[in-house]
Amino acid sequence: MFLDDYLSNLPRKSLVLAESALPFLFSNQNVEILSKGTKMRNATGTTDDSIEYDGKQYHNMIELWETLTEEEAPSCVNEKCQSSPYEENDVVGAHVVKSGENTDLSDGDKVFIIPLCRKCNHHKNNKLIVLKRDTPAVVLKWTK
Numbered sequence: 449m450f451l452d453d454y455l456s457n458l459p460r461k462s463l464v465l466a467e468s469a470l471p472f473l474f475s476n477q478n479v480e481i482l483s484k485g486t487k488m489r490n491a492t493g494t495t496d497d498s499i500e501y502d503g504k505q506y507h508n509m510i511e512l513w514e515t516l517t518e519e520e521a522p523s524c525v526n527e528k529c530q531s532s533p534y535e536e537n538d539v540v541g542a543h544v545v546k547s548g549e550n551t552d553l554s555d556g557d558k559v560f561i562i563p564l565c566r567k568c569n570h571h572k573n574n575k576l577i578v579l580k581r582d583t584p585a586v587v588l589k590w591t592k
């Protein structure tokens with residue numbers, strides 16, 4: 449008897465589709481495991497991005513990482529991390545590319561989200577990042 453009310457409160461697909469026209473789109477919804485020892489570098493120009501996934505807007509990439517990997521963010525995964533143990537546990541979802549790939553992202557480039565501390569994630573930090581353990585990474589495609 450309250451069917452009309454129920455139907456009008458269902459999520460509307462058209463809204464979700466409209467909102468998904470954002471700078472980022474998923475290339476797929478997969479998580480890729482990057483092996484221990486993989487060399488990565490910070491991608492540039494990714495500050496202030498956001499992404500919609502499953503009807504929710506994510507500005508915080510570590511939250512997105514935790515949602516998709518179903519893991520709790522570990523401490524910084526960079527073997528070369530120079531942070532104190534306290535700083536090492538304060539992680540963010542960092543945008544990285546494999547070493548040797550273009551760090552200045554162009555349309556269609558693949559970018560990974562991995563947990564790094566704030567020092568290792570700094571946009572001016574172009575030092576090599578070496579994974580200290582097998583690390584699940586969220587795979588995104590950069591679309592401008």
Ligand SMILES: [Zn+2]
Pocket residue numbers: 524525526529530531536564565566567568569
């Ligand atoms: Zn670090």
